[in-house]
Amino acid sequence: MSAFSAIGEETEKDQNEFTPGLEPQPTWCPGCGDFGVLKALKGAAAELGLSPDEMMVMTGIGCSGKLNSYFNSYGFHTIHGRSLPIARAAKLANPGLTVVAAGGDGDGYGIGGNHFMHTARENHDITYIVFNNEIFGLTKGQTSPTSPKGHKSKTQPHGSAKTPLRPLSLSLNAGASYIARTAAVNPNQAKEIIVEAIEHDGFSHVDFLTQCPTWNKDARQYVPYIDINESDDYEFDNTNRAEASEMMFETENALHEGTVLTGRYYVDSDRPSYQQEKKQIGEMPEEPLAERYFDDSYEWERSYDKFLDKHK
Amino acid sequence: MTDHELIWRIAGGSGDGIASTSQNFAKALMRAGLHVFTHRHYPSRIRGGHTYTEVRVSADPIQSRGDGYNFLLALGDSFARNPSEGAYYGNEEIKPLSENLDELAEGGVIVYDSGLLDTSEIEDFDERVEENNWHVYDIDLRSMAREHGREVMRNTAGVAVTCAIADIEPDVIKSLMSDAMPEKILEPNFEVFDDAYETVKSEYDVDAPEVSAPTGEHDEEQVLISGSDAIAYAAIDEGCRFISGYPMTPWTEVFVIMSQNLPELGGISEQVEDEIAAAALAMGASHAGVKAMSGSSGGGFSLMSEPLGLAEITETPIVLVEAMRAGPSTGMPTKPEQSDMEHVLYTSQGDSHRIVFAPGTAAEAYDQTRKAFQIAYEYQIPSIVLYDQKLGGELSNVPASVFDEEPNADLGSVLSEAELEEAPHDDSGKYQRYQHDTENGVSPRSLPGQKGGRYLATGNEHMPAGHISEDPDNRIAQMNRRMQKVESIREELDEDGEFNTVYGPEDADYGLVTFGSQQGTVEEAAAELNEKGHSVKVLGVSELMPFPKEQVKSFLDSVDEALVVEMTASAQFRGLVQKELGGYGDKMSSLLKYNGNPFEPLDIVEGFETALLEGEALPDNRTKFVPKVGE
Numbered sequence: 001m002s003a004f005s006a007i008g009e010e011t012e013k014d015q016n017e018f019t020p021g022l023e024p025q026p027t028w029c030p031g032c033g034d035f036g037v038l039k040a041l042k043g044a045a046a047e048l049g050l051s052p053d054e055m056m057v058m059t060g061i062g063c064s065g066k067l068n069s070y071f072n073s074y075g076f077h078t079i080h081g082r083s084l085p086i087a088r089a090a091k092l093a094n095p096g097l098t099v100v101a102a103g104g105d106g107d108g109y110g111i112g113g114n115h116f117m118h119t120a121r122e123n124h125d126i127t128y129i130v131f132n133n134e135i136f137g138l139t140k141g142q143t144s145p146t147s148p149k150g151h152k153s154k155t156q157p158h159g160s161a162k163t164p165l166r167p168l169s170l171s172l173n174a175g176a177s178y179i180a181r182t183a184a185v186n187p188n189q190a191k192e193i194i195v196e197a198i199e200h201d202g203f204s205h206v207d208f209l210t211q212c213p214t215w216n217k218d219a220r221q222y223v224p225y226i227d228i229n230e231s232d233d234y235e236f237d238n239t240n241r242a243e244a245s246e247m248m249f250e251t252e253n254a255l256h257e258g259t260v261l262t263g264r265y266y267v268d269s270d271r272p273s274y275q276q277e278k279k280q281i282g283e284m285p286e287e288p289l290a291e292r293y294f295d296d297s298y299e300w301e302r303s304y305d306k307f308l309d310k311h312k
Numbered sequence: 313m314t315d316h317e318l319i320w321r322i323a324g325g326s327g328d329g330i331a332s333t334s335q336n337f338a339k340a341l342m343r344a345g346l347h348v349f350t351h352r353h354y355p356s357r358i359r360g361g362h363t364y365t366e367v368r369v370s371a372d373p374i375q376s377r378g379d380g381y382n383f384l385l386a387l388g389d390s391f392a393r394n395p396s397e398g399a400y401y402g403n404e405e406i407k408p409l410s411e412n413l414d415e416l417a418e419g420g421v422i423v424y425d426s427g428l429l430d431t432s433e434i435e436d437f438d439e440r441v442e443e444n445n446w447h448v449y450d451i452d453l454r455s456m457a458r459e460h461g462r463e464v465m466r467n468t469a470g471v472a473v474t475c476a477i478a479d480i481e482p483d484v485i486k487s488l489m490s491d492a493m494p495e496k497i498l499e500p501n502f503e504v505f506d507d508a509y510e511t512v513k514s515e516y517d518v519d520a521p522e523v524s525a526p527t528g529e530h531d532e533e534q535v536l537i538s539g540s541d542a543i544a545y546a547a548i549d550e551g552c553r554f555i556s557g558y559p560m561t562p563w564t565e566v567f568v569i570m571s572q573n574l575p576e577l578g579g580i581s582e583q584v585e586d587e588i589a590a591a592a593l594a595m596g597a598s599h600a601g602v603k604a605m606s607g608s609s610g611g612g613f614s615l616m617s618e619p620l621g622l623a624e625i626t627e628t629p630i631v632l633v634e635a636m637r638a639g640p641s642t643g644m645p646t647k648p649e650q651s652d653m654e655h656v657l658y659t660s661q662g663d664s665h666r667i668v669f670a671p672g673t674a675a676e677a678y679d680q681t682r683k684a685f686q687i688a689y690e691y692q693i694p695s696i697v698l699y700d701q702k703l704g705g706e707l708s709n710v711p712a713s714v715f716d717e718e719p720n721a722d723l724g725s726v727l728s729e730a731e732l733e734e735a736p737h738d739d740s741g742k743y744q745r746y747q748h749d750t751e752n753g754v755s756p757r758s759l760p761g762q763k764g765g766r767y768l769a770t771g772n773e774h775m776p777a778g779h780i781s782e783d784p785d786n787r788i789a790q791m792n793r794r795m796q797k798v799e800s801i802r803e804e805l806d807e808d809g810e811f812n813t814v815y816g817p818e819d820a821d822y823g824l825v826t827f828g829s830q831q832g833t834v835e836e837a838a839a840e841l842n843e844k845g846h847s848v849k850v851l852g853v854s855e856l857m858p859f860p861k862e863q864v865k866s867f868l869d870s871v872d873e874a875l876v877v878e879m880t881a882s883a884q885f886r887g888l889v890q891k892e893l894g895g896y897g898d899k900m901s902s903l904l905k906y907n908g909n910p911f912e913p914l915d916i917v918e919g920f921e922t923a924l925l926e927g928e929a930l931p932d933n934r935t936k937f938v939p940k941v942g943e
Contacts, residue, residue: 004761005729020740024779025801052741058599058762061771068515068768069780072740074760076599077770079622079779089596089604092553092758093578097600097761118585221785278580285578289553290601290759293723294579300719301577308712311535312343 002264003294006053008098016044021070027066033210033222034063037131038070040208041100043187044194045073049099056090058083060103060112062138064131064210067102072299083114084119087126093288095125095275098198102129110145111229113154120174121296125273127197127204132167133212141215157271164256168248168265168312170204172241177268178204179244181251182213183222186262193264202273228263316371318478318525319381319417322470323364323408324439325389326354328442333467334365339536340488341369341480342709348536349406350707351377351910356561357927362389362407371528375673375832375867378707382420382523383478383681384412385470387453388428421447421521423473425466427454449473449512456508461500468501472508476516478895479524482509499557521599539703539829540565541878542710543633544573546681547605551721552631553602554578558586560612563635564703567607571619587612591619595628599769601723601759603685607633609695610652613640614659621660626755626769627692627746627794629686629724636700638908646819648702648906650828653888656698657857663791665798666855667695670830672813675714677703678810680854682713682720687804689724691754692795698856700879702910703829725756732764738875742777748789753796802858812860814867816842816849822920823871824901825864826878827853827885830911834877837916848920853885859892868893872938873901877916877925881906881940897941904936 019042022067028034047053055073057176061080062159068075078086087101108116108130118126135153136142143156146167150159178200182190197204209222228234229248236243244266251261278284285292292298320337320625324330338348347370368378368619368710409424409431411834416422422441424431431437431450451473453466468489482505489501512518520773536642547555553574557567560718571581580597584590587608588815594606608616608930613634632901636652638644658664666688671677677699727735735756736744747755747768758765768778773790804810815835820842826834831852838848853860868874868889874896876886882919883902890897903919905911915935923937930937 004759006763007557007761009763026746035840051763053763053766054761058596066780069770072742072766074766075768075770075778076596076626077768079618079771081620082588082619085584086594086596086599087584089554089556089593090600092582092603093597093604094598094759094761114585115589118589174629187635187660190313232602273483274697283575284580289578289580289597290761293551293601293603293721294728298721300551300721302549302715302719304549304712304715304717306548306577307541307545308715311537311541312337312533 003291004049004094004096009051009054010049011051013046013051015042017081018042018052018072020070024069026070028063029214031213032063033133033184034067034214036187036190037102037208037210038067038258039187040190040194041071043065043191044198047191048168050113054096055098055100056087056102058087058099060107062104062107063088064104064107064135074138080088081107081110081115084112084115084128085262088119088124091124091126092275092284094288099126100129100198101126102131102135105132105134105146105167106144109167109170117170117174120171120176120205122274123175123199123271125178125203125275127194127205127206129194130167131210132207133210133216135212135216137212137215153286165270166248166252167207168252169245172245172248172266176306177202179266180264181207181209181262183225183260183262185221186225187224189227189262196264202268202271204267204306210253222260225260226264228261238267241266269279316526317378317569318369318383318523319366319378320367320369320383320385320474321364321381321412321939322385323362323412323558324387324885325408325548326363328387328389329366333471334367334800335536336488336492336570337471337485338367338707340485341367341525342489342534342536344484346371346526347374347528347573348707348709348842349374349377350572352654352705354646362404362411364408364412369525371526372904376836376913377910379912380415382417383474384420384422384475386412386422386424386429387466387470388425405429406433413440416444416446419445419522421449421472421477421523423449423472423477424428425453427448427452427648449477449516450764451508451512453508457504459516460503460507461497465501465504468504469508472505473512476509476512477518477521477523490574498705504762512735534709535712536707537674537710538565538705538707539671539674539699540569540705542677543681543697543699544569545715546678547685548573548577548683549717549719550685551719552603552605553577554594554597554602554686556582556606556613558590558608559585560609561609562637562704563612563633565704566633566635583927587615588618588683591616591632593628595619595623595630596686597761598629601726603689603721603723605631607634607635609635610639610655613698620666623660623661623694624665624794625771628749629688629692630694631688631697632694633697633699634847635704636698636907644908646701647675648829648879648910649738649906650700651881651884651906653698653856653880653884656696657800665693666857667693667801668698669696669811670698670828670854670856671703672828672852674703674708675710676811676854678714686720687801689722691801692725692757693797698828699831725754727756727758727765729762729764730779732758732762738777740777744776745778746774746790748776748793750793752800753793755793767874796859805858805860806853806862811854812848812853812863813854815852818851821847821872823867823874823878824848824850824916825867825874825889826850827856833915835915837913837920840917841920845882856888859888861892864889865893868896868899873924875903875920876900877903877911878886879905879910899940901940902938904938905934906932
């Protein structure tokens, strides 16, 4: 019998189950795009029939880091940029958990960029939602890695000389196997994309455009948006790496020219997840490691029997 | 070094097989009933550069590399890049012979490979030989090796020559070679061995030197173990099945041992992008219910500062090991030092509350690493094992029975789903994982996936179910409870009372105080001082945090004066004692060493007699004496 009975429990779920009974007052500003992520995640979790106790939501620092304060599940509000390595290990320790990591664009593409690149490269079976508002919100509006070139802020008084980072292209080149962009103003698409991202067996990266009405007033509210998978104007095969790459490049350029493109950009269902690869080479046990500590019949090996002979 | 000891130094270039040859030599003599202790000296490069390993061999128990040495086997650096005299680092090829002469004892033996080395390149070589009454054996080891096998087998030839001169039975070495070498190379190695042994016995005067290996017998079965082995085995015996890391000398040794063995034990090893991730992964695994560890050396540990603080406030159990090397920054990567002590005790923002053990020997490394795991998981706190390049890499014989302990995979203070049903929850259904009032500061945790256990872990200050809060009363309650855990651990350690080591006569007039890996050397120095008529005892501190105030205080109260011995340049450990005890600065002088080499017993004997007692200047700059406050 599993020591983690919430895992795999199949029940009908209502999205309200992911709203804490005693809901803390959100610290997000009225009109903030972060509400859209919360709503989409609740909807996706309910649609997938997940139980709050089998979900582990890891966040970084910033307004986005509060996601798991307002979402009813196991949560780990970590430190700036470090949600991914903590999330990866939790999934390795107990693969039955549904692990979702989330953070802002500064968190994920700036300070945590190295972890982002390597988590994508390794294709861990987790979902990563990046709240991309093209600004540092909680620290009051400084220029972020995705701020457009020329963006003026207190830390860039003459306008940023830097070209913004290309999150989708970076993700593809690093090795993510599911890459999508959605927007807070597009709740149905956002929910569907998060459902797919969680179901995807491998690293799924959702670049989630979340408008910041307080510190990024100049920026668009990300409307109107175009769904590239549905629009007739955009023809491409999102299982084709080269076509996906081109579409991403166009999308990243378009955002700064006033056109908001969203959708599923790359889906590779064939690439095995890191967990599968690791099991394949014999470096990860078949049974969840976390269960072993509750298995009274397990015989723990000891160094005296296993290793001392070679030292004699 | 006593008259009955052999301290054998094998010198060559990195990549010449010095490490494996010396390890086999040490193990063979251990099997023959002797006590052995090794010391490695190597540069931070893959090929070439002067490197040596010393193997000290004694009939009696030994705890350090000893003083100087009496038998040099100089193989010559076969990878030397730049043999020209004008080279920045000098002529490297000759270094295994030329660089080792200063520490060779009078009457000592020099065996060198005349196939590679030419003594005419060493200034005043013949004069020095005569002056010191050294016995020199110039033997073309390379030709012998080439004749029967490959050039690398000159190590075997050198060992055979050692046996012939130091009266070691060839079978002692050859039986170990049979175990250690694959069939294919065993036969030619035997041929090299026999040829070299016979040649030296018949053509050279092997009886002239008074240097020989002692004979002895062990009471119980021994194993040849390094500090790194002991740490890794302790982790495995505590049910640690997850390690994450990034390579860095000298911590890599523990990482490698774990990575090689964990897959077979059904565990997971992760080599990750950096040390921030390494510590974060270990936390993630531990948070999800797997016993986990990570580690690094100074520079990598700097990157772990952030996750370390997160582990403290979220009360996530984690075991980290820190293998110190000479700093600051990249410093001297392959040289030992103890100067990361303050860094490890205090790094990360906020008031640190963590456990730090600094074991003195391989056996202590095993016991204290096990305790580190037990405390981490019971008290939900980071435990750190602080050691160094010296303890990690040195090999010594330890009774096998030290490791004959039951495994312990207990996850500590974790609730089961049944217990969670009875446990307090807030109105949103979240488990109150951080309750204010507990008996010893510990509030039991739940694990993700457990029904009824959900809560928020956060690096912000938080309420009982984890919600972020800046309420002053809650803050005080949570902070006090976390700090209370440290006090509870102090009480538990006081009850155990086994980790700090006291040595020497109880009523001694003087005290030598040290921490971590210098303990054995300091004890040998004390023995020598007492033999010379002084009255000295030793306190070796392993519990750095929480600090054993009472024990250290009563030790210092019981002596007239103390000399604090540590491998730092700023007397960090003495500073810690003063901080923790609020005084004693006028009672403690310091003997510091930070030239890249660990203390030898004679350094301490000299520091004690010349500097502390006589008040005179030390004859050279190997060590530094810092007088007590007020002098």
